[in-house]
Amino acid sequence: MSFFERLFGKKNSADSAKERLQLVLIHDRTDLTPAELDSLKDDLIVAISRHVEIDTQSMQIGVEHDGRSQRLVADIPLKSAPRRRTRKTK
Amino acid sequence: MPAQVITITSGKGGVGKTTAVANLAVALASNGSKVVCIDGDIGLRNLDVILGLENRIVYDIVDVIEGRCRLKQAMIRDKKLPDLYLIPAAQTRDKNAVSPSDMNRLIKDLRADYDFVLIDSPAGIERGFRNAIAAADRVLVITNPEVSAVRDADRVIGILEAEEKGPAALIINRLNPTLVKNHDMLSAEDVLDLLAVELIGIVPEDENVIISSNRGAPVAHDAKSKAGQAFRNIARRLKGEKVPFLDLDSQGSLWERIQRLAGRK
Numbered sequence: 219m220s221f222f223e224r225l226f227g228k229k230n231s232a233d234s235a236k237e238r239l240q241l242v243l244i245h246d247r248t249d250l251t252p253a254e255l256d257s258l259k260d261d262l263i264v265a266i267s268r269h270v271e272i273d274t275q276s277m278q279i280g281v282e283h284d285g286r287s288q289r290l291v292a293d294i295p296l297k298s299a300p301r302r303r304t305r306k307t308k
Numbered sequence: 309m310p311a312q313v314i315t316i317t318s319g320k321g322g323v324g325k326t327t328a329v330a331n332l333a334v335a336l337a338s339n340g341s342k343v344v345c346i347d348g349d350i351g352l353r354n355l356d357v358i359l360g361l362e363n364r365i366v367y368d369i370v371d372v373i374e375g376r377c378r379l380k381q382a383m384i385r386d387k388k389l390p391d392l393y394l395i396p397a398a399q400t401r402d403k404n405a406v407s408p409s410d411m412n413r414l415i416k417d418l419r420a421d422y423d424f425v426l427i428d429s430p431a432g433i434e435r436g437f438r439n440a441i442a443a444a445d446r447v448l449v450i451t452n453p454e455v456s457a458v459r460d461a462d463r464v465i466g467i468l469e470a471e472e473k474g475p476a477a478l479i480i481n482r483l484n485p486t487l488v489k490n491h492d493m494l495s496a497e498d499v500l501d502l503l504a505v506e507l508i509g510i511v512p513e514d515e516n517v518i519i520s521s522n523r524g525a526p527v528a529h530d531a532k533s534k535a536g537q538a539f540r541n542i543a544r545r546l547k548g549e550k551v552p553f554l555d556l557d558s559q560g561s562l563w564e565r566i567q568r569l570a571g572r573k
Binding site: 230231232233235236238239240242243246247 | 454455458459462463466488490491492493494495498501502
């Protein structure tokens with residue numbers, strides 16, 4: 219990296235390599251280990267909870283396979299606001 | 309003690325598998341171990357030239373498997389090291405000439421008489437790779453600090469885990485300390501962070517590797533070479549010794565250091 223690139227704040231190439239690889243590897247790894255998935259889930263809970271209240275107990279996250287492509291699928295139920303009408307059954 | 313069977317693989321081609329096998333074999337055999345190395349790259353053999361044994365080949369691994377010769381007849385003894393042998397790959401056949409069970413049978417016959425069997429895997433994750441890992445007790449994955457090599461290493465590490473051949477140990481090859489210092493190459497820490505495996509060695513980029521391969525005498529013979537030292541250290545770690553990792557920071561010429569200080573590089 220040249221002096222000028224550094225002067226103008228261009229990101230160094232090793233950091234770009236690492237960031238790009240981090241993203242690529244998440245997709246490459248078809249089998250996310252349960253531990254990795256759990257930590258990802260925790261991060262998601264923190265991030266989403268900043269905006270909306272979610273039901274962390276029944277939240278689900280997993281990787282779905284579709285031919286050669288994989289997708290991360292999260293099912294995140296929102297906590298409903300306190301009900302206006304609490305209906306008494308029985 | 310029966311042999312440790314170690315396969316060196318990488319996914320990507322050209323990262324230094326054959327060089328690593330040749331150098332680890334030389335380092336182990338120089339240090340009192342009886343070593344056989346097997347070229348698993350059928351159709352594209354190269355371990356013979358790296359070891360400087362290309363003129364001595366009569367029989368190859370496919371000849372053994374297909375019964376045209378006995379195992380001992382295909383084993384070529386090294387010119388310098390009496391405890392180092394090579395079983396060359398066939399050059400005019402393809403990977404399908406050998407099956408994983410063939411490899412298991414062949415290596416079973418070697419286990420009793422040697423300390424280490426080193427297998428040079430071909431690039432890729434197909435048949436040749438499967439053959440190469442079939443009999444392995446331990447797999448070393450070698451990579452370079454570059455995006456494509458790291459990505460392929462990750463894929464191979466995943467397959468090894470799925471095949472219960474893990475956990476793999478990692479060799480980071482051709483690390484350029486000057487580039488790392490300038491943040492223009494992934495550092496060993498970056499690579500380990502990404503791949504999350506055990507590290508067994510860091511080999512610096514070293515022109516002596518090319519010079520020694522020109523001569524057919526692996527760089528592990530060269531007492532002054534940094535890469536040679538790195539390979540010798542890995543060999544000692546394979547024997548269970550605790551050896552600290554090389555300090556690569558001292559690398560770089562005075563001029564390079566001056567340039568760095570001046571912020572030019």
